[in-house]
Amino acid sequence: MKKLLSIVAISMMMSCSDQSSELKNTIKEDQQIDEINKMGLKLISSGFNAGDGYAEVWIRDFNTFVTQSAKVLDQKDIKDNILNFFYIQEADGNIADGFIEVRPGYDSTYYKKSALKPSLAYHKNTVETDHETSLVQTVYKYIKATNDRSILNEVIDGKTVTERLVMSMDFLMNERYNEKYGLLWGATTADWGDVQPEHPWGVALDENSHLTIDIYDNAMFVIALNNMIEICGHQIDVVKWTKIKDEITNNVRTHLWDEKNQKYIPHIYLHGSPFPKDFDENEIMYHGGTAVAIQAGFLTKKEIKVSLEKMIKNVKESGAPSIGLTLYPVYPEGFFQNTGMHPYGYQNGGDWTWFGARMISALIENGYEKEAWEQAQPMFDRVLKNKGFYEWYTRDNQPTGSGMFRGSAGVLLDAIDAFQDYANED
Incomplete structure (x- = not known):
């Protein structure tokens, strides 16, 4: 019996090895990813703003293409644009959403001018x-891509970048930390989005906001803490931040993970929900937040596979083009005052490569290369079909939003790099 089992095990190993070799050859021979890579690098080489629909350099966007920027842009320009965010950092440590170069006629009611660098004006979507x-x-990512650790020692208004990074994390613990749950909070939005339901625009916290805890914010926090601990080392209080990281990780599992349904609950409301009492929000699965949670190391390999299967099921049921589908089921008509947040609109069921490709990279990192390759194809196909990297896609796969969205290019090129690294493994 033992001998038979050994034969079966060897046979299965050989079969897996053959499949792996076949996939690696497929990736090596694939011409579309080379073309997409060239297109993406050309776009990223043209600047730092989020896309042709945005004047600002947004930090949440820049974060997703800085690795690729290091391949095609002057290192000093990249560094200067990162440092600009420290010039607009406020005294409590908070970081603005984005900045613009001050120019005649800029909207001084929307932007604040930087005191440390008056050529910059900035804005923060406080939700x-x-x-x-x-x-x-x-x-x-800048340090990993360039090996330039000197950025950590840059001094801005008497404080090093390392000190300012710590200030930014302290801001979250001082101003966005909920003691009861031991997790960060924000406003109610759809998954990783920046639009709350209570207003026609919806980007600013006020007395109408419904404060809540979600998976995306806390997964991003743990990734950031892992990053800060790694690059700053002995210059920061590693014991303190490791303890916080571990507590956030444990509290995510305790309070946000729905073991029965094998998914994250959308929100823990701190003072009531903005939605009708008879609305069961927990039917919704957040695709983007789940992908970032996997990047943060929150899920087991088995749970990752279950999450992927749920995403694929959601894509089939919704008719969406890819697992970049923001969430499913969508919020009903009228749940958001912002008219762009209609069912399958914008962040309420729009399909975003910007997050879908993060799931692709997460799958590769966790040994699901075959599944990643299959799920990446719709994202590859539409770049070539539409000759560009659009911000998001409708349910019928029509491109919309910014037509040159650098975040989409950045994350898709990151995924291509991961595929090629896998294919070139011995």
């Missing part, structure tokens, strides 16, 4: 809790 974590991740 979000990912600006600070995005900046830490951006600095980390």
